[in-house]
Amino acid sequence: MDYKDYYAxxxxxxxxxxxxxxxxxxxLARKYHPDVSKEPDAEKRFKELGEAYEVLKDPEKRAAYDxxxxxxxxxxxxxxxxxxxxxxxxSGGGYTDxxxxxxxxxxxxxxxxxxxxHAGGFRRGGRVSTRGEDHHARIEVSLxxxxxxxxxxxxxxxxxxxxxxxxxxxxxxxxxKIPRGVTAGKRIRLAGQGGAGFNGGPAGDLFLEVSLRPHPxxxxxxxxxxxxxxxxxxxxxxxxxxxxPTLGGRVDLxxxxxxxxxxxxxxxxxxxxxxxxxxGDQLVVLQIVTPPADSEAKKALYEKMAxxxxxxxxxxxxx
Numbered sequence: 001m002d003y004k005d006y007y008a009x010x011x012x013x014x015x016x017x018x019x020x021x022x023x024x025x026x027x028l029a030r031k032y033h034p035d036v037s038k039e040p041d042a043e044k045r046f047k048e049l050g051e052a053y054e055v056l057k058d059p060e061k062r063a064a065y066d067x068x069x070x071x072x073x074x075x076x077x078x079x080x081x082x083x084x085x086x087x088x089x090x091s092g093g094g095y096t097d098x099x100x101x102x103x104x105x106x107x108x109x110x111x112x113x114x115x116x117x118h119a120g121g122f123r124r125g126g127r128v129s130t131r132g133e134d135h136h137a138r139i140e141v142s143l144x145x146x147x148x149x150x151x152x153x154x155x156x157x158x159x160x161x162x163x164x165x166x167x168x169x170x171x172x173x174x175x176x177k178i179p180r181g182v183t184a185g186k187r188i189r190l191a192g193q194g195g196a197g198f199n200g201g202p203a204g205d206l207f208l209e210v211s212l213r214p215h216p217x218x219x220x221x222x223x224x225x226x227x228x229x230x231x232x233x234x235x236x237x238x239x240x241x242x243x244x245p246t247l248g249g250r251v252d253l254x255x256x257x258x259x260x261x262x263x264x265x266x267x268x269x270x271x272x273x274x275x276x277x278x279x280g281d282q283l284v285v286l287q288i289v290t291p292p293a294d295s296e297a298k299k300a301l302y303e304k305m306a307x308x309x310x311x312x313x314x315x316x317x318x319x
Contacts, residue, residue, distance in 0.1 A: 003078035004106045006052035006065065014070060017165030018057070025053045051103050059167055060090050061111060063159030066167075080109055083211055089137045089156040089172065091195055132195035132204035140213045141178055143220065147247040147272060149180030176208065181273040183223055184212045217245065223272040223280030230289045231255060246270045246282050253284060261288040 007014050010024045032039060032046040039045065055061045064085045072078065137156050145152065158170040176188065187207045194204025212220055219226040229244060239257035243250050248270060255265075263286045271280025293299040 001078050001105050001109060003072045003074060003076045004048075004051070004104060005072070005074040006055050008074055009048050009052040010056060012056075014066070015166075016056075018161045018167075019165050021053070021056050025049065025057070047102065051107055054103070055107070055111075059159040059161050060088065062167060063157065063169065064088050064090075065110065078106065082214065083138075083140050085110070086138050086140045086211060087155065087157055089135050089158045089206070091133045091135050130198040130201045132197040132201065134204040135194040135206045136209065137206065138209045138211055139176070140211050141182070142213050143215045143218060143225075144247065145178050146182050146210070146212060147180070149182075150178045152176050152178055178210075179275065181223075181275050181279075182210050183272055183274060184210060184220065186210050218247070220272070223274045223277070225271045225280065225282045227282060227284050228287050229253075229284045230287050231259070233288055233290060236260070236286070236288045244284055247272075255286070259286055259288075261286060 007016070010016075010021060011028070012020055012024050016024070028049050029046065031037060032042045032049060034043045034046055037046075055065050067084060067088075068080075139154055141150075141152070152175070154174050154176050156172045156174065158172055159167060160170055162168050174190070174193070176190070178188070182188070187209050190206040190208065192203045193206035197203050217227060225247065227244070227246075229242070231242065235242065235255050236259040237257065239255050239259065241252050241254055244253045244267070246267060251267065251270070253265060253267070265284045265286065267282040267284060269279045270282035273279040291298065293302050
C-alpha cells in the first residue's frame, strides 16, 4: 500500500490554514474537473484531490494524519503503525464522515469506511431538539489492566481550527473504568460524554475503542495469550518442571521428555477472563536455547556429546 502525501496533492504547506486549503481545493477542482478539464489525467487527479481535501479540511482527520509524521514520501510502502491514532477524539460515526466510496486503500486503512452518523431529533415545547453527536476515540490499555480491570486517567486530543484557521488541540481529561477481561476491539460507552445536544436535546455518547499496548513478554490473539519460553537442551531432552510467568502469577509447567523447539503447551484458563464467556488460555511456545561454547571446558563437553550421542537432525532432508 502506497503512502499518500495529501499536502503535495493539494499543493499547500503542512502548516496551511483552513482558508488556504479551501482556496487551493477550489482552484485545483476547477482545473481538474472531468467535465471541463482537458488534462489527460484529469479524472485521476480530481479523485486524488477530493480524497486529500476530505482529510485536510477536517481538523480531526488532519491531526490524526499529521501524527504519522513528515518523513514519509508519496509512493512509499506504508503500513499504519500500531496505536497511530490512539488518544484522538473523533465526532460523527467513527473514523470517517465520508458518505461515498472510491477512496484509496491508504485512506481506508487510516479512517475506515462508513457514513456520517445522523442523530435523530425530537420535539420539546414546540422546538426541534436534536441529540448530540456520538464521539469516538481509540485508547491503548496495558495487558495487565485489561486482565485485572482498572480505573485510568486518560487524556484525549480534540483537534480544532482556531480563529486564524490554524490547527490546534483542545485537551480533555477523563476517568475511565476499564472492565476486567476487556479484549482488543471492544468499546467502552461513556453515556452523555459525546457532543452537546441542540435546543435542549440530550448529549451524545463517547465510545472508547480499546487497543492493547504491546507487551515485552506476551502476545495476544483474541482472549488467548502467547508466551515464548526459553528452555535448555537438557530440559527438552529429559523433561522437567519449570516456572512460567502468567498474567495471574507464576505457575509450574511440566516439560515432557523429548520436547521440540516450537512445541506449544496449553495452560487452560490462564488467558484473558472475558466476562460471560470462558477464560482464554495461555499458550507456551518452547524455544530451545543452546549454551555458548565460550570456554575450553564447555567446548570439550560439546565435543564429547558429538562423539557419544550420534545424532543427525537433517536425515529427513535426504542426501
